[in-house]
Amino acid sequence: MDYLAIARKYRPQTFEEVVxxxxxxxxxxxxxxxxxxxxxxxxxxxxxxxxxxTARILAKALNCAxxxxxxxxxxxxxxxxxxxxxxxxxxxxxxxxxxxxxxxRSLRDNVRFAPARSRFKVYIVDEVHMLSRSAFNAxxxxxxxxxxxxxxxxxxxxxxxxxxxxxxRCQRFDFRRISTTDIVTRxxxxxxxxxxxxxxxxxxxxxxxSKGGMRDSETLLDQLTSxxxxxxxxxxVEQALGALPRPRIFQLIGHxxxxxxxxxxxxVHDALQDGKDIENLLTQVLDHVRxxxxxxxxxxxxxxLDETPEDLAELVKQGQSFTTDSLLYISQVLWDTLRxxxxxxxxxxxxxxxxxxxxxxxxxxxxxxxxxxxxxLEARLATNTPAPPGAPPRGARPAPRAAAPTAEKPTPPxxxxxxxxxxxxxxxxxxxxxxxxxxxEHPAVDYExxxxxxxxxxxxxxxxxxxxxxxxxxxxxxxxxxx
Ligand SMILES: Nc1ncnc2c1ncn2[C@@H]1O[C@H](COP(=O)(O)OP(=O)(O)OP(=O)(O)O)[C@@H](O)[C@H]1O
Ligand SMILES: [Mg+2]
Ligand SMILES: [Zn+2]
Numbered sequence: 293m294d295y296l297a298i299a300r301k302y303r304p305q306t307f308e309e310v311v312x313x314x315x316x317x318x319x320x321x322x323x324x325x326x327x328x329x330x331x332x333x334x335x336x337x338x339x340x341x342x343x344x345x346t347a348r349i350l351a352k353a354l355n356c357a358x359x360x361x362x363x364x365x366x367x368x369x370x371x372x373x374x375x376x377x378x379x380x381x382x383x384x385x386x387x388x389x390x391x392x393x394x395x396x397r398s399l400r401d402n403v404r405f406a407p408a409r410s411r412f413k414v415y416i417v418d419e420v421h422m423l424s425r426s427a428f429n430a431x432x433x434x435x436x437x438x439x440x441x442x443x444x445x446x447x448x449x450x451x452x453x454x455x456x457x458x459x460x461r462c463q464r465f466d467f468r469r470i471s472t473t474d475i476v477t478r479x480x481x482x483x484x485x486x487x488x489x490x491x492x493x494x495x496x497x498x499x500x501x502s503k504g505g506m507r508d509s510e511t512l513l514d515q516l517t518s519x520x521x522x523x524x525x526x527x528x529v530e531q532a533l534g535a536l537p538r539p540r541i542f543q544l545i546g547h548x549x550x551x552x553x554x555x556x557x558x559x560v561h562d563a564l565q566d567g568k569d570i571e572n573l574l575t576q577v578l579d580h581v582r583x584x585x586x587x588x589x590x591x592x593x594x595x596x597l598d599e600t601p602e603d604l605a606e607l608v609k610q611g612q613s614f615t616t617d618s619l620l621y622i623s624q625v626l627w628d629t630l631r632x633x634x635x636x637x638x639x640x641x642x643x644x645x646x647x648x649x650x651x652x653x654x655x656x657x658x659x660x661x662x663x664x665x666x667x668x669l670e671a672r673l674a675t676n677t678p679a680p681p682g683a684p685p686r687g688a689r690p691a692p693r694a695a696a697p698t699a700e701k702p703t704p705p706x707x708x709x710x711x712x713x714x715x716x717x718x719x720x721x722x723x724x725x726x727x728x729x730x731x732x733e734h735p736a737v738d739y740e741x742x743x744x745x746x747x748x749x750x751x752x753x754x755x756x757x758x759x760x761x762x763x764x765x766x767x768x769x770x771x772x773x774x775x
Contacts (some may be wrong), residue, residue, distance in 0.1 A: 298517075299510040302482055303345055305366050305375065310342050310349070311478050311506065312470035319465070320346070321362035324353050329360070330463040332435055332444040334420075336451040337467025340507025344384075346467075347416045347445040348374055351382045354443060355410035370410050381410040388419040393426040400434045403442050413442050420446040421453035428455055435461045469504025472496060472598050478506065479513055489523035493600065497529045500598055534572055536563050541580045542606055548622070549613035553651040560640075560647055570643055574630045581626065584611050585619045622650055669745065 304310045307317040316335075323329045333350075335343040352375070354360050357368035364371050373379030385399070399415070407413045417423075423431070435444065435458070446462060448454065479495045490513075498516070502508035512532065513524075520528045530537050540559065547556035563573055586596050588611055599607060614622075629646040636642065753760035 297511070298482060298486075298514040299340075299507045302478075302485075302510065303348075304342070305349070305352075306364070307346075307349055307353075307362065310346055312474045313342050313346065313467055316346060316465045316467060320350055320353075324350075324360050324362045327360070329354065329443065331438050331442065332462040333446065334451065334454075334459065334462035334464045335445060335447045335467060336464060337449070338469055338503075338505060339449055340502075340505035341467045341470055342506065343447040343467055344416065344418060347414075347447060348377075348382070350445060351379075351412075351414040351416065351443075354412045354414060355379075355381065360411070379410075381407040381412065382414045382416065384416045384418065386418050388422045391422050391424050391427060393424060393430050396423065396427040396430040400430060403434055404439060407441055411441070414445065415442070416445045416447065418447045419449070420458075421448045421450045425455070428458060432457055432461070470506050471504070472499040475499035475502070475504075475506060475509050479509060482510070482513065483524075486517065488517055491523060491525050493526045494524045494529045496600055497526055497533070497535075501529075501533050501535075534567070534569050536568055536573055536576055538603060541576055542610060544577065545580060545584075545610060546613075548647070548650045549610075551651055553648055556647050556651045557644060560643060564640055570633050570638060570640055571630065574626060574633060574643060578623065578626045578630065580607075581619055581623050583607050584614060585616065585623065587611050588614065588616045588619055618653075621653070625650055666749075673742070 307321055310317055329350075333347075335347060337343055349364070352359075352364035352366070352371045353362060355370040355374070356364035357370060358365050366372075366375065370379060370381075374382050377384065385395075390396075403413070403415075405413075438444065444462075446454075446458070451459075451464070476492070476495045476499050479490070479498060480492075483490045483495075494516075495513075498509050498512050502512065512529075516524050516528060516532055519532065527537070529535075540563065544556060544559050547553075547559065560573070564570065583597050583599055584607060586593075587607055590596055594604065597604065597607075625646050629642045632642040633639070
């Protein structure tokens with residue numbers, strides 16, 4: 293007997309079998325039951341989530357010898373013809389290879405003829421966004437008032453590329469990505485029917501790797517079935533995916549947290565030696581950091597995470613080494629690196645530079661305090677309010693936060709800045725000198741103090757993302773004031 297790929301062999305044949313698209317299935321069943329089936333549907337959604345499958349079930353439901361019915365028999369000639377994809381009244385068109393206006397004109401001419409043996413002529417147009425503009429225009433009239441014996445189902449992964457004129461003539465259904473849990477259940481059922489054993493972790497890994505697409509999961513399962521021994525294991529799935537084992541990702545992030553540059557670089561080197569793909573590796577690390585970030589900001593809202601309970605427990609532990617800010621910083625660096633890797637010649641250099649940068653960056657925790665101080669400064673600058681009593685006098689470097697507010701003597705500026713700090717300024721000052729005319733209504737700004745603060749920040753900003761962000765805020769305020 294001919295070998296049939298799992299994805300084809302296990303194509304759902306009833307609305308109930310379609311996984312994860314309950315909303316669509318229920319609405320269609322109700323429409324069939326009440327005899328209110330629209331003349332044109334638009335099925336939108338990612339690859340391999342059941343659009344064509346549902347279109348075929350709808351066609352069977354309309355044309356079944358027992359129908360129209362929400363539960364086609366799957367036995368009659370029409371049902372069997374549609375299941376095999378060779379029914380004369382259900383016409384599947386791949387718009388990607390029939391994009392021209394001539395194709396659509398001949399379709400339009402054919403639409404007029406009555407179905408050969410069934411109730412309806414059902415046109416299933418896949419990848420409909422690929423049609424040319426003139427082809428869409430040729431379609432419009434037919435779509436507006438098709439003969440009563442015609443139904444259209446348009447499928448697309450890119451609904452935004454369709455003209456509004458098409459959208460407004462169709463009933464739209466959005467197909468969702470399928471959850472990891474639902475995919476795992478389905479894969480488990482398929483394995484049982486195929487008499488194959490598979491670890492639960494292995495199935496979860498397959499499901500996660502296909503990002504909600506059932507077909508991709510089934511194709512990978514198919515590949516593994518022919519390649520694995522008795523049972524499909526996590527290690528074999530990782531191998532097939534070209535992925536780094538998850539414990540290694542945990543280790544890599546651990547090295548970054550512990551500033552172990554050498555170990556982190558060695559781990560990356562080993563992975564690349566082992567044939568792992570740079571882009572893949574970066575994506576894996578990014579996904580891992582995303583999980584840490586979600587945990588860090590959402591705490592108990594675990595539903596946002598697609599992790600096994602064991603990995604989740606590990607992640608919670610690892611998350612304690614990072615602040616949200618540092619995780620944001622790590623993600624940002626990794627994103628930039630991924631972009632560079634994609635743009636460039638797939639070199640390992642950007643990856644290694646990122647690893648060095650991240651492993652060397654100091655812990656951001658204490659810097660939250662710096663940021664707080666800067667925000668206070670920013671608020672003051674924004675409202676032009678004078679510094680509170682005890683703040684460093686004009687021309688002096690701002691005292692460190694921990695310094696006693698009673699300090700009488702200004703902290704002397706470091707030697708390099710002495711001259712600049714001591715130089716008289718023509719700019720408005722905060723304090724009024726004796727004999728001076730009364731200050732204007734508009735409170736003055738202490739530019740020298742600001743310049744000193746800026747110099748201090750520029751130094752600190754060199755290897756610290758929080759400070760450099762603070763500096764950016766401060767710069768913005770200075771520019772506004774100078775204007
Ligand atoms: N919701 C689902 N439930 C069960 N199996 C599914 C589902 N979606 C897809 N599959 C499996 O994937 C295969 C392909 O599905 P289908 O052709 O319906 O995808 P599609 O959404 O039309 O994708 P594409 O956009 O690539 O055309 C099916 O034969 C079936 O095995
Ligand atoms: Mg399809
Ligand atoms: Zn039937």
